[in-house]
Amino acid sequence: MTVSSHTPLRNLGTSDLKISALGLGTWQFSKGNGFVGGFWPVLEKKEIEEIIQISLRGGINWFDTAEAYGKGKSEEALAEVLNGLGDEAKEALIATKWWPVLRTAKSITQTIDQRLQALKGRAIDLYMVHQPFSFSNATAEMNEMAVLLKEGKINHVGVSNFNERKMREAHRALKNHGFPLVSNQMKYSMIDRRIEKNGVLDAAKELGITIIAYSPLEQGLLTGKFHKKPELIKNITGPRKLSSGFKPSGLQRTQPLIDLLDQLAQEYHVSASQIVLNWTINFHGDTIVAIPGATKKHHAEENVGALSFRLSDKHLAEIDRVSKEVSVK
Template sequence: MKSPRRKLGLSDLELSPVGLGCWQFSKGSNTIGKYWDTVEDNEMQEIVKKSLEGGINWFDTAEIYGKGASERGLAFALDNLEVTFDEAKIATKWWPALRKASNILHSIEARKDALNQRPIELYQIHQPFSFSSIDKQMEAMSKLMRDGHIKNIGISNFSEKAMRKAHASLQNYGSPLISNQMKYSLLDRRIESNGFLKTAKELDIAVIAYSPLEQGLLTGKFHDNPEIIKGSSGPRKWMNKFKENGLQKTAPLIKVLQKYAEKYGVSVSQVVLNWMIYYHGENMFVIPGASKVKQAEDNAGAMSFKLSEEELEDISEASWRVQLY
């Protein structure tokens, strides 16, 4: 099955429904970067290579991921692999904390340098807490687009109300808002019940779902062997969802996922990602991370089959019974 492509929102940007989230490329730099174990350059390059070979054609990174370390590492890997600009699309994000909208304009050259002048296909406001208004932020983003620094504009973690404001503001400046990146998974379906997803579809704004595997919980590996959480990186070992009671609560969903994984000869994580990219149609994209080559291959393999409508609904029903949020 050929890897699918779909347009991101109202743009002409054609992306694979599964991209690669690159937070784990932070090299352990700054507080955000220390969340994951360090991925060495050779491993990073192999992860990027396997992602591309599997049909993934875009990578999501951010300024805050190791103070640009993720951007630099991604660009280094792509350059070493001699990947063309057309073969690999890059999305990155501006960090708004303690900043005004004017910084969007002042810091763009640093982002371009970190990416070794690879085109920024999608530039996103990472969080909705800048000192400046949404309108001022969108005005700055629109100027970047008009001046040719970026090709498309997105946001991240903006609520339904804030998304509407950003969309309306950009319309005034003649630029479309094409995406909003939000946490979404089979265990966290709040965007379906709070009006967010409905509004995104109404406005033709693509949803980019991060943490689709709930930091590995939805792979089933912690259910099969609860002891491995003790050796995992980051704060997961202290989260309730990884403790015995949390694992027991979500076990019924894992059993359903395992059933379909066995049927299709794929992994549980591939069933999860397949559900994510097909259950809501063309405006849903996912960006699982990968700190190991096998995980990159797994991510890409999620596009190699398609669950039936009945199977998608069966998983959905099992999911609603074990929500964590």
Template sequence: MSTDRYDRLAYRRTGDSGLRLPAFSLGLWQKFGTDYAYDNQRAIVLHAFDLGITHFDNADRYGPPHRAAQKFFGEVLRRDLAAHRDELILSTKAGNPIGRSPYQSGGSRKSLLASLDHSLRDLGTDYVDVFYHHRADPETPLEETVGALVSAVQQGKALYVGVSNYDTALAHRAAELLRQAGVPLLVHQPRYSIFDRTPETGGLLDQAAADGFGLVVYSPLAQGLLTDKYLAGIPAGARALTSAFLTPDAIDDAYRQRAQALNKIASDRGQSLAQLALQWVLRRPEVTSAILGASSPEQLDHNVRALDFPPLTADELALIDGI
């Protein structure tokens, strides 16, 4: 392992807590299931750690099949990173459907705590650092969901708790309930990018500051739309042809015009469109970390270099808003 891994990345405080997370986290949402080569996946994880990326974001749903990403990481943890467990921030989530059983989805106490126990076995660890409710469940009282998160901490199975994909009002209610129980809401994980301003327009950024939780944002590159991959069309094997989360319909003339204009701003700054997009989400102090996906160690290197460029100016931010 690299001995200078803490010299490269900035570590940002998570809301009002004492926990600092790296500006970039590694997400195992896609490309860490059994459909990708283990050795390549392992190389990405170990290189991430060498770069100072200490936060690894997982969920019971990630695969395919479901739970495969956690089992993969558990193997890497056992083989390579066990001696560094105290340097790692491992997060997992439960609540999105992972099977036909009524206990394999939702926000009930049964679903969340049973999934957490299974995740600990997958990962081969006694605790996770952050346990999230993955998605709001309107059929379960929020008090029950929050109670399960509190129990996870009280039982020593999680150090902190979070929510993901909650709207602003529900996140505030969860934060209030957790505060009353003595287990503050550490973090919220929303989607956020130049192309998805919902955390701004929906008031989540302001609410995070008011309630004292941090934001760890996913899809900061909009599933690859905020890279140079699709500027000239859809290349063979691209995610737009293979993923359930991005379809070829998104690569239309309007998209290309916007992406090319953003790429021009990036080029004028001497950086790539992806690096510009990552700088953009990290410009807000409410954002603790941006989750990166990766298909190679080289891609990680490229994206982490986003931190090497000067801050975006007011004029550049205005140009981006106009586009």
């Protein structure tokens, strides 16, 4: 796999694992299965292959999936394409997640072979608890994760959607086994900056935990296309069009940020979404990485283009100011 020379890799948390500042989120590879899979149109294998190839060639070296994405269908689709690409994808890394709802921590070790089977012989480089809601506490979950680490069935452990208290508990429990908690996957974008105020980001910086930002483009809202053509909203598949950001009042509130993004896009000769992603992965140094998705080839091209430049400190600060004025309080 060739990683573009302009794409510096970062350590995942305090581990030695090197990841690109952008990964590819693969929720959209769910093949329409289940409620979660129903958010996206069904992608054919050829489309998935093109998206993955563009991502790899553009310097993205890791892919984020989950048991809950189409009940394993996303994991299977991802692994099938990566295996089919041979040497080009030999070093590609996979992050996946255990679904905790209505389960106890013991399910982590009991279901790991199903995850490995879905991933068709590929390693689980990062294994996360998808949500903080199970019948067990974070300590019990990390005790089971430590078993998998010692058995060599997974390589690193993270969490997702954990608040500061639960993240600290998970970190402490894993440390007792001699392993670091390397990541916490959280919703974070220019208009949803709650982790900066609720202690999660500060604790992550203190403990050396990488924040993996999901929905960095707010499901397309921050591209500006819905501000320019609100009529496109009625064509959106799935429930996302019901969120407040897509309502006329939401579009009006975020318009000043969209205007700034458009202005900077012209200045840097890139797209507005590339400005968004570049800000997301650079404003807090190396602490935040992001996992935009892609349902079309050009989305994947947009993603990798965000790795080809760096916003100036002045522009990072300018976006920060306007973003705070329009973000969800």
